[in-house]
Amino acid sequence: MDKALVLLSGGQDSCTCLYWAKKVFSEVEGICFDYGQRHKVELDAARIIAEKASVKLSKIPINSFKALGNNSLTGEAEVSSKLGDNQLPNTFVPGRNLIFLFYAAAFAYEKNIVNLVGGMNQTDYSGYPDCRNNTLLAMELAINLGMDKEFHIHAPLMYKTKKDIWALAHELGCLDVVKEISHSCYNGVRGGCGECQACTLRLKGLRDFEESIKSRRET
């Protein structure tokens, strides 16, 4: 029962989680989702990260989001960091992380894996309500009742700042992989556009982490 399935989007958080899971569990697999995202390059990043970590990665196609309504991650609208009428950025796909978790659980079900690991985080996040810990607790309950299994959802980054997440990558020895290969940019610019919300959070965290390392060395 010491196997885990990591939701590997290819971004900073999930990449760090993969290395965390490799340390905690004896067997690790990854799962990623091809949902028509504008920043599809993250899937290439996920593939390379999994290869480097010697982890099997399965890709689940999801063609449903477009039919559900408009949002800038899968639709035509431009990515914007301004909040919409619902007080959320227009990159919000309602329930996206919930749906990913359900697919991950259904996939894990068939393989008898009960540990699901994801980079959900309610500190330096984009305000998505499906990243919050309470949501995950309710999800765990819904999945466990609905599938008659006892899954555990692990979100080791839940209360970490982006700076802390960079520090964790450093600790886990995967700082270079995260820095050079993981992809966060919502606009799909390899290396980052530097302007979207995902890039801004990532860069600020890295700068803060590097400064803290530097000031530690200086003192």
Added chain:
Amino acid sequence: MDKALVLLSGGQDSCTCLYWAKKVFSEVEGICFDYGQRHKVELDAARIIAEKASVKLSKIPINSFKALGNNSLTGEAEVSSKLGDNQLPNTFVPGRNLIFLFYAAAFAYEKNIVNLVGGMNQTDYSGYPDCRNNTLLAMELAINLGMDKEFHIHAPLMYKTKKDIWALAHELGCLDVVKEISHSCYNGVRGGCGECQACTLRLKGLRDFEESIKSRRET
């Protein structure tokens, strides 16, 4: 806020639910899922039922189930009513109803509909754990936290037997539509193969209902 979205698979239960919702809510829409099901004819049934009921029906494509593992509803295995190692029939797609509910909620989110109606039922059912009331309560919580909305999941058939559901259709004046147009057979045989679990439950319920009507008339 008096709008409802009905999960209309095209089967007996969801068809009855559609007519129930039309009585309870002032505005009703339907949603159905094209997930590669072997019994795809149910989607034709759903379309005809929605037309008859003058209800708009949206179809969401789902191409993900095949990649999740094997089951007889979307895979190659033959439909069987025998229980597998997990004590469930091999028509069980883990979390299928959960995923449908999430997609329905995401769809409703964009349209500002908060009432979701489904034919989930824990009495005369196939043993799927995602049809139970506890699962739905947990789902409601997960959806509401994850999407930051207050959805209500209505499952008016939850504690009814199949016989009761036929009686409800009679009461709602939709007995003929349910009987002649709705499709339940897992093998996709129009009119029913008469042998799969869905057919067996449906037919037994109808026979019981018709006998009760007959004996009521005779006394």
